[in-house]
Amino acid sequence: MTYCVAMRLNDGLVFLADSRTNAGVDQISTFRKMTVFERPGERLLVMMSAGNLAITQAVLQLVCEAADPGASLWRAKSLFDAARVVGDAVRAVHQHDGAALKETGVEFNCSFLIGGQIRGESLRLFQVYSAGNFIEATPENPYFQIGESKYGKPIVDRVITPETSLGEAAKCALISMDSTLRSNISVGLPLDLLVYEAGALRVTKFVRIDESNAYMQMIRNTWGARLRQVFGEIPDPAWRDAPVAPGALRLETQEWAPVRAPLPAGLLPGPERGAEDSALAAPIQLVAQQRGKDVPR
Numbered sequence: 001m002t003y004c005v006a007m008r009l010n011d012g013l014v015f016l017a018d019s020r021t022n023a024g025v026d027q028i029s030t031f032r033k034m035t036v037f038e039r040p041g042e043r044l045l046v047m048m049s050a051g052n053l054a055i056t057q058a059v060l061q062l063v064c065e066a067a068d069p070g071a072s073l074w075r076a077k078s079l080f081d082a083a084r085v086v087g088d089a090v091r092a093v094h095q096h097d098g099a100a101l102k103e104t105g106v107e108f109n110c111s112f113l114i115g116g117q118i119r120g121e122s123l124r125l126f127q128v129y130s131a132g133n134f135i136e137a138t139p140e141n142p143y144f145q146i147g148e149s150k151y152g153k154p155i156v157d158r159v160i161t162p163e164t165s166l167g168e169a170a171k172c173a174l175i176s177m178d179s180t181l182r183s184n185i186s187v188g189l190p191l192d193l194l195v196y197e198a199g200a201l202r203v204t205k206f207v208r209i210d211e212s213n214a215y216m217q218m219i220r221n222t223w224g225a226r227l228r229q230v231f232g233e234i235p236d237p238a239w240r241d242a243p244v245a246p247g248a249l250r251l252e253t254q255e256w257a258p259v260r261a262p263l264p265a266g267l268l269p270g271p272e273r274g275a276e277d278s279a280l281a282a283p284i285q286l287v288a289q290q291r292g293k294d295v296p297r
Helices: 053-064 079-103 153-159 166-183 214-233 276-281 287-294
Strands: 003-009 012-017 020-022 028-030 034-039 043-051 110-118 124-128 134-136 143-147 191-197 205-209
Touching: 003 043, 003 110, 003 124, 003 166, 012 043, 012 110, 012 166, 034 191, 043 053, 043 079, 043 143, 043 191, 053 079, 053 110, 079 110, 079 124, 079 134, 110 143, 124 143, 143 153, 153 166, 166 191, 166 214
Parallel strands: none
Antiparallel strands: 003 012, 003 143, 012 191, 020 028, 034 043, 043 110, 110 124, 124 134, 191 205
């Protein structure tokens, strides 16, 4: 599996991808998931992929070397057209390989992020699904994730807005990735981080991050320590019948009851159980006690 995150901000775009792919816990390889299409001064497009590696590589090959020049990311007149090029390539691969994959029980699983800037157009970011359809990032939803997204989503949800600076967004993306690395073995280093400044029409900042990267080590150590610190500073829940300090907040302010399953008639207490009550209350008799001295010991 993999984890990729991309953010569209007022000041530019941030892209981060891991490079691990696996077919089980004993078959792990490194394949880079980020591809850059750069013609300085004319366009800068970044494409990231997640899912079945054979499918995503086939799609990448098509968008790079399309027989029809108009079906190439190098020729797309807008980012919308670029997203359509990727979607059409996904459908072409599905048409070619989908039936064979289905016969062997392999799911047609792929997703892509494509974003950047073409001269004369503003920044744009799209997510392309395995059906070839796509959606665009908006001010209300300025980021996309593909792959193992659930572990790194909470921090991005809490931090990222269109006004977030590129530096803070890059830091947030790395913290999001660190949370994913810690919780899922199918995501792994090295990482590719690209930060694009609006209007540059070229790669402005790029770094390859491995285990020896001091900043990433600091992120991992500091984030973990600060989480534990904040966790320790939050008071334990105070129940309704427990004493609390003045001004402290109680978790339980009134009496509540859980939803209880109805007790079977045979387990009801008191006279409602009838004759069954004494039978259930009788001590258990062992087989050895029933058979007496004839049972071998």
